[in-house]
Amino acid sequence: MGVSSNSDSFGPLQSISDGATLVSENGMFEFGFFSLGSSENRFMGIWYKSIPVQTVVWVANRCNPINDSSGLLTINGTGDLVLLYQNKSVVWSTSLSEQVKKPLVQLLDSGNLVLKDEENTTSEAYLWESFDYPSNTFLAGMKLGWHFGKGLNRRVSAWRNWDDPCPADFTWALEFDAEHQASLEAYMWKGGKKFQRSGPWNGIGTSGVPELSANQLFDFQLVSNENEHYYTFNTRNNSLISIVVMNQTTSTHQWLTWIEEEKSWNLYASEPRDLCDNYGLCGGNGNCVIGNNPVCQCLKGFKPKSEENWYLTDWSDGCTRNNLLDCKDKNTDGFVKFLDVKMPDTAYSWSNRSMNLNECRDKCLSNCSCMAYSNLDIVGKGSGCVMWFGDLIDIRKVSSDGQVLYVRMPASELGKSGAKVRVVIIVASIGGLSGLLLLGYFIWRTKSKGRNRKTGDQEEDLELPLFDLSTIVTATNNFSTSNELGRGGFGPVYRGKLKDGQDIAVKRLSISSGQGIEELKNEVILIAKLQHRNLVKLLGCCIKGEEKLLVYEYMPNKSLDSFIFDQNKAKHLEWGKRFQIICGIARGLLYLHQDSRLRIIHRDLKTSNVLLDKEMNPKISDFGLARTFGGDQIEGNTNRVVGTYGYMAPEYISNGQFSIKSDVFSFGMMVLEIVSGKRCTSFSSQEDLTLTGHAWTLMQQGMAIELLDSCLRDSDHNLQEVLRCIHVGLLCVQQRAADRPSMSFVVLMLSSGGHVLPYPNRPSYFMETESPQRYPESSISNLITLSETEAR
Incomplete structure (x- = not known):
């Protein structure tokens, strides 16, 4: 017999079939069967009934979905809660250690699904509860930590992706060492390694996030006794809806609060917060x-x-x-x-x-x-x-x-001055032979430390390994054409292999490049400072006579454009991977704009400057045109406009003004290219629209999904994820720089599926004939590079 409509519980003679649900007494939570995203797989779990945005907070059969509507949840003869597939195969069960005389399953107002014995009237005497087996969401009243009597270690683990709730490698858990009587603290783990730590509990909160403990919305508590060690939180206002979600895509642990007026989840706090x-x-x-x-x-x-x-x-x-x-x-x-x-x-x-x-x-x-x-x-x-x-x-x-x-x-250190010792070298922005000699001096410094030379006003720290030319010649088979990976604006790039077996990519500055030494110097100085998983790693340099070389880590899958614009390769770049690439580029760009040692504006973001490693992780490359800023400065001006037309923001082309928002424009253009598989520089339509104009028109007509690469339309993809990326891309390519979001907000929008996005204004470059130009046609070819392939 099925459960009655809107019931919050059921007993041994009842069951829940696909389509039937339990609803908590206050109407906040619902329990039953559901699907995620574009997947047709069926899962059993708990979600917010009172919230219009699908927000699943617990899943029973996380890694064992049902592929049809035959799922049935019942109570067996021993009192166990059992999920059956086609009325015979056990998909999931509670596996109690003892038989229950009069079992009852109930969905509580807290979002906790409990199994209890009706004959035991003791409050909260639960035989089993979903709160003991968290999914990716931590609710108010849940416990993160250990229960020794039950043999439980309650930990929260991220879903693999928004369509697959199976646990990924990103987890949050409370750790303790009983043998050494160590303090209790919570860690986030990524791939079996410690990823982030909030600090030990100090009686008020965690020492690493004191501002969260001092908030006016939540109460935090650590309980530590002979039976249990756990963290928990509760909201101070019962009307406040708040959750903590582990997000595999962004590798963040996000505190979200529901804003009823906006019908969306608002990001209250996120960890990791910054580089530290x-x-x-x-x-x-x-x-x-x-x-x-x-x-x-x-x-x-x-x-x-x-x-x-x-x-x-x-x-x-x-x-x-x-x-x-x-x-x-x-x-x-x-x-x-x-x-x-x-x-x-x-x-x-x-x-x-x-x-x-x-x-x-x-x-x-x-x-x-x-x-x-x-x-x-x-x-x-x-x-x-x-x-x-x-x-x-x-x-x-x-x-x-x-x-x-x-x-x-x-004793020898006590009372000493805390002055910091810093090795500094001074860099001047000069070119020609003097610039080459200065760059040679920078690199030679790795062999002769502690020498200072004053040649200008700008201070830079730099140390980088110096490769012998003979090593590079041997590694690249004397710069053999068969080793050439591609050719960029400043010269060819070769694949090489060092004697220790390490694969490398060698960027060889063309002798005929009149601008190259400045760009090479700029790239050396910048990349030597940058450390991020979504930025390409510079291994060293070689300066010998006319040869000026940069040595990078080798990216076996070359550049992003070689995949998305190739009809054969594009088929193998399924949507889930494209979305991960978009998010990776966004995180790398956020690091440049906000979290790196210097504020960096790339100025030449495009798909050919995004390289892919063996696992298809994106890495931003080519920093020859980048500019750095200090403090709160976020923009500058130039009389020399350089970059690739189509990716360049209109204010940069027309006024020479560049900023973090001009990078955001380039990012938005790349997002639309990744979604559509079409080049922004060669796109054409019957209405003579640009790629951005076409995307915006489709969105106005409610047909934005038509922008998706045709090779993906018959494959599995998360519809809401695709539409969100198109929406974010259009927000990034708006005409006015002030209307474009910052990269921190871009990362938030991509990671928060429930966030309501502002509607984008009409984009720049709407029609093919609307290309803004400040410079005469005769000179623009010297200033703006075309979108050539620059594979690595």
Whole structure:
């Protein structure tokens, strides 16, 4: 017998078939069968009934979908909740350890699906509950952590994608070490490695995100006793709807609140928040400070283990002490006080709740392995003791509400000035032979450190490996034409293989290039500073006579344009991968605009300048035309307009004005190309529209999906995802720069399926005849490059 309409529970003689649902008493949540995106697979789970945007918060059969409507949920003879396929195969069950006399399944107002024994009248005496087995969503009242009696480790794991709720490799869990009595803290894991850490609980909140703990919307709590260790949160206002979602696409953990007036989810907070939230970015004994250049600094009394890597912005080796500790006499060592920091990783720590801070200090001094100490709890005047052993990992500067860390120092370091030692070289923006000599000097500096030369006003840090010409000649088979990967505006690119077997791509600056030395110097200076998974990695340089070479990591799948504009290859670039590429490019561009050591405007973004690694991950390349800014500066002007027509923003062509919004324009054009498989520079339609004009017209007619590449229309794709990308692309190519979104908002729009997007204005370049020009036709060919293929 099926359940009655709008019931919140059912018993042994009832069942739920596909089409029937349970609804919580307050009407907030619904439980039953559903499909995701464009997939026809059927899943069983819980979603918000009161919200018009499909928001699934829990899935039972995450990796075992049903491919028809024969699913049936029932209670078997032992009291287990069982999901059957075609009335025989068990797809999912609760697997209770004991038989239930009078089982009842109920969907609670909290969104928790529970199985209980009606004969047991004890409140919350649940035999099984969905809250113990989170999906990708953390609801108010749920518990993140351990229950030892039940043998549970409640962790939240991202879906593989919006059509597939099977757990991906991005998870959020509470970790503890009972043997060492370490503090409790939550980690995000990516691919089996620590990805982000919020810091240990300090009685009020987590030490790494004090501003979240001080909010007026949520109450956070850590419960730690002999039976359980867990984090939980509740909303202070019962009318507030809020969730935490693990997003595999953006690798973020997002706090979302529902805005009823806008009928959309609003991003309240997101982690990682910035570069310093990346786990262990500065290595052992390093301190990450957003706003500093570089963001990573060694703690006072420490120095980089590898100065060469440190100034190449590879901080993973961390820092080592200037002088060793003297453990013979505890009175010779002392401590340096660091204010407002995120406490180090507690994986190698020890804690005691009853000790005071003075006792904690003495105990640390009595153990030669103790490197630092602090209060365990900062409520009131503080209490408890936590001590760290070995390298101090994942420290960062936080707001003024942060915690105090006492780091052990030898007597020789106590009282020393905290002045920072920085190796600086000065760069002048000069060209010709003097520019070449200066660039040679920059690179030669890796062999002769510590020399300074003043030739201008702009300061740059640079260290980069120098390759011998003979090594490059051997690797590329003497620049054989059979090794040539493509040819760009400044010369050919060759594939090579070093003696150790590493594949490389060598960019050979053409001797006849009159502009090349400036662009080469610019690229060396910029890329040496950049570290991001969606930016191409520069391995080194070679300057010898007339030869000027850049050595990059090799991208086996060449450039993005070689896929999306090739009818045969495009078929293999299914929508899910295209969406990941769009999101990857967006994250790389956000890093350039906001999170890198310098604010960088690329100025030549196009599909041929996006390379693909062996796993088809996108990497932005070719920084020869890029410009850097400091502070809050986001735009500039030039009399020399360079780039590729079609990708260039109208204000750049007409006035020479470039900004982060001109990069956004180029990104939007690429999004429309990736979706459609059509080049923006060669698109034509019966109405004589450009690619942007065609897309905008289709959107107005409610036919935006017609823009999708014809080779994908009969394959599986997420309809809402495709439409969202078209919408975002059109927002990015609006005529006025001020109307275009920032890349931070672009990333949010791409990752948040429930966010209501503003409607785009009529795009630039609507008709083929509307190309804005400031320069005479005779000179424009010298300023704007055509969209040639630049494969790698």
